Amino acid sequence: MNSKAKLCLAIGGYSCAGNKAENQDAFAAHTPINHELVTKGAVAVLADGVSSASKAAEAAQMAVTQFISEYYATPEMWSTKKSAGKVLNSLNQWLYSQASVLETNTAGELNNLDPDLRPDDRSNTERHAELVSASQQSGAYDYNAEQYQQWLTTFTALIIKSTTGFVFHVGDSRLSLFQQQKLTPITKDHNQKQGRNNIVLTRALGADSRLKVDVHQLDLQENDLYMLSCDGVHDFISKKALHDILLTLPSKPDNRALEKISKVIIEQALAVGSDDNVSCLLISVNQLPTKQLEEIERELLSKTIPPALKIGQKIDGYKVLKVLHASTRSHLYLVQHQNREQEPPLVLKTPSVNFADDSIYLQGFIREAWVGERIDHANIMRIKTPQHNSQFLYHLCEHIDGQTLSDWMHDNPKPSIEQVRDIVKQLVCALRAFQRLELVHRDFHPDNIMINANGQVKLIDYGTVWVAALAEKQDTLIETMPQGSLDYIAPETLHTLKATYQSDLFSLGIICYQLLCGELPFKPFSYKNMQQVIGRSQQQQNFALWQYRSIKQFRPELPLWLDLMLAHATAPDVTNRYDAYSELLTDLTTPNIAAVEAYQQQPLLQRNPVKFWQTTSLLLFIALIAALLH
The missing domain is CATH 1.10.510.10 (Transferase(Phosphotransferase) domain 1)
Structure with a gap:
C-alpha cells in the first residue's frame, strides 16, 4: 500500500421531480483541495423537503447549501461532531423561526401575525410549538395544518475525514453502505405508520425548536460505496435491484460513472411506480490516507533543529538580541529581523537538540505553532505565521515583557x-x-x-x-x-x-x-x-x-x-x-455561605479526619492513664 496515499473520493448523483410538478429534493457535496480536506474533510448532503410543508423545496435547498457553507466556516480546531452540531442547530432554529401563523381577522381576511407589531399576541414560534406539541401526542407531526407556513425537510449528511465517516441524520432520507457486494442501511428512518396506508415523519429539520439528530461514526475502508437517497427511491426500488445496479460499477469509479449509475437508479425507481421526487447521491472511497509511523517521523525530522545560538547570530534574517531561556527542552531568544527594525522584537523558540529523535515532542512543537497561529486572545500568547518555508524548526512568538x-x-x-x-x-x-x-x-x-x-x-x-x-x-x-x-x-x-x-x-x-x-x-x-x-x-x-x-x-x-x-x-x-x-x-x-454551613454540619470525622483521630487518640491515652492510676 502506498504510504503517501491521500484521501481520494468520487462523488456523483442525480435528482428529478419524477411524477410531481416540483422537485423538492436537494443534494450537494464538496471536497476541498487545500488543507481543509485534512482539518474538515469532505461533505455530502441530501435533503428531502416535506411535501406537505409550504416551503419544502426552499427548506431542502437551504439545508444542503447552508450546512456545507457554514460547516467549513467553523473553527479548524473544532471536532467534526461539534462543528456539524453547531451548524445543524443554527440551521434548524432558522427554519423553525420562519413558520408564520395565519389568523382570520374580524373582517374575515387572513393576515400574517407579526409578533413585533402585535406584542399582546403569542409569537409565531409559540403557536408553532403548540401544533408540534399536539401532534407529538400521537408520536408524529401533523404537517398538513394549512394555517402554517412551514420550512421542513429531512436531512442526511456524510462527512469523510481521514479514515472516519461521520453521519448526521434527521428524517427518512437514508444513508446506505455497499461493501463487499452487500447493501446495508446505516441510518434509521424517522417515520411511523398511521392508519393502513399513511406514513408520517416523526423528525425533520424546522419541525421543533429542539433538534434531535442521529449521529454515527464509521470506520472507512477503501472501495466503500455510500448511497444517500430519498424515500422516493428506497421505498420503491427493491434492495436486490439496487444491489444488481451497483454491481455494474467499475472498481474505483470516477464522478461521471457515479452520475450515470445514479441516473439508472432513479429511472428504475420511476419504472417501478415511484410517485415522489427521486434523488440519489453516491460517494466512492477510492483511497484513504494511510501514513505509516516511519513516514510521520520522517516528516517531523525533515527540518533541522538549530544549534544553541549566541547574541549577534542570525537565523533566516532574525538577529539574536538576547538569550532569554535555555533548558534541556527548548531555547528562547529575543530577536529582531534585519529588514524590519521598526517592528517590535519577537521571541524565537527552538526545540533542544536533546529531543532531535523524540517524535512525540517534535509533534507537540509543531502543534504548538499550529494552535498559536489560529488563536487570538488577550490572555493567550500569539504565535506569528512564518513568511517563508525555512529549513530550520522554530517558531516566532510575541514578546511578553x-x-x-x-x-x-x-x-x-x-x-x-x-x-x-x-x-x-x-x-x-x-x-x-x-x-x-x-x-x-x-x-x-x-x-x-x-x-x-x-x-x-x-x-x-x-x-x-x-x-x-x-x-x-x-x-x-x-x-x-x-x-x-x-x-x-x-x-x-x-x-x-x-x-x-x-x-x-x-x-x-x-x-x-x-x-x-x-x-x-x-x-x-x-x-x-x-x-x-x-x-x-x-x-x-x-x-x-x-x-x-x-x-x-x-x-x-x-x-x-x-x-x-x-x-x-x-x-x-x-x-x-x-x-x-x-x-x-x-x-x-x-x-459560598451554603457550602460553609453544610461543611460545619458534617461530623468531625468527615470535616477533618486527621483532627478526629488525633482527638480520639488523645482521649484514649487519657482514659488509659486514668485506668492505670486507679
Whole structure:
C-alpha cells in the first residue's frame, strides 16, 4: 500500500421531480483541495423537503447549501461532531423561526401575525410549538395544518475525514453502505405508520425548536460505496435491484460513472411506480490516507533543529538580541529581523537538540505553532505565521515583557485575595477561549504563565495542547505517557491518559492554592507515584495519593469559604469537582455561605479526619492513664 496515499473520493448523483410538478429534493457535496480536506474533510448532503410543508423545496435547498457553507466556516480546531452540531442547530432554529401563523381577522381576511407589531399576541414560534406539541401526542407531526407556513425537510449528511465517516441524520432520507457486494442501511428512518396506508415523519429539520439528530461514526475502508437517497427511491426500488445496479460499477469509479449509475437508479425507481421526487447521491472511497509511523517521523525530522545560538547570530534574517531561556527542552531568544527594525522584537523558540529523535515532542512543537497561529486572545500568547518555508524548526512568538507566575509568587509570597482573584479571572478567560475551540492545555502550571508589570496575564507554551480536530486525524502519533507537569496533572489524566477542560480546571485550582500560600494542596508527586496509578481504568482509579491539605495550615487567617472552594476545585474525583469555570469564579468572588454551613454540619470525622483521630487518640491515652492510676 502506498504510504503517501491521500484521501481520494468520487462523488456523483442525480435528482428529478419524477411524477410531481416540483422537485423538492436537494443534494450537494464538496471536497476541498487545500488543507481543509485534512482539518474538515469532505461533505455530502441530501435533503428531502416535506411535501406537505409550504416551503419544502426552499427548506431542502437551504439545508444542503447552508450546512456545507457554514460547516467549513467553523473553527479548524473544532471536532467534526461539534462543528456539524453547531451548524445543524443554527440551521434548524432558522427554519423553525420562519413558520408564520395565519389568523382570520374580524373582517374575515387572513393576515400574517407579526409578533413585533402585535406584542399582546403569542409569537409565531409559540403557536408553532403548540401544533408540534399536539401532534407529538400521537408520536408524529401533523404537517398538513394549512394555517402554517412551514420550512421542513429531512436531512442526511456524510462527512469523510481521514479514515472516519461521520453521519448526521434527521428524517427518512437514508444513508446506505455497499461493501463487499452487500447493501446495508446505516441510518434509521424517522417515520411511523398511521392508519393502513399513511406514513408520517416523526423528525425533520424546522419541525421543533429542539433538534434531535442521529449521529454515527464509521470506520472507512477503501472501495466503500455510500448511497444517500430519498424515500422516493428506497421505498420503491427493491434492495436486490439496487444491489444488481451497483454491481455494474467499475472498481474505483470516477464522478461521471457515479452520475450515470445514479441516473439508472432513479429511472428504475420511476419504472417501478415511484410517485415522489427521486434523488440519489453516491460517494466512492477510492483511497484513504494511510501514513505509516516511519513516514510521520520522517516528516517531523525533515527540518533541522538549530544549534544553541549566541547574541549577534542570525537565523533566516532574525538577529539574536538576547538569550532569554535555555533548558534541556527548548531555547528562547529575543530577536529582531534585519529588514524590519521598526517592528517590535519577537521571541524565537527552538526545540533542544536533546529531543532531535523524540517524535512525540517534535509533534507537540509543531502543534504548538499550529494552535498559536489560529488563536487570538488577550490572555493567550500569539504565535506569528512564518513568511517563508525555512529549513530550520522554530517558531516566532510575541514578546511578553514580564515574569513567569512562578517568579511572581516568589516575589509575592502572601498576596491578597483580591490580587489572586484578578489573576485567576484572567486565567479563566484564557481557558474558556481554549474550551470554546475544543482545546485542552494539559500542561497548565505557573511556569507556563506570564504576568507583566500591569498585572496582565498571558498563557504560553502549547506543546501539549490536545486539539479535537487533530485527534481525528490518521497521522497523529499516539502518546503513551501523560502530558504535563506531575504536580499539576489531574488524577483522571494519570489514570486514563485522557484530559478534558475539567482537567485544566483541576490545574487551575492548584495554581490558585499556590498563589495564596506558596504550597501545593497535595504532597509533591513523584515518578514512582505516577507509575502506581498510570493507565488504570475508571473502575480502578485510586485517589489515595491526593489527600487535600487545608490551606489554613499555611495561612490560618484565610477564611473557611476560600478553603472549601479550593478543595472543591482540586477534588481528585472529577465527579466531585466544579463542572464549569463560572462556578469556580463565583465561589472565589462571593463567599459560598451554603457550602460553609453544610461543611460545619458534617461530623468531625468527615470535616477533618486527621483532627478526629488525633482527638480520639488523645482521649484514649487519657482514659488509659486514668485506668492505670486507679
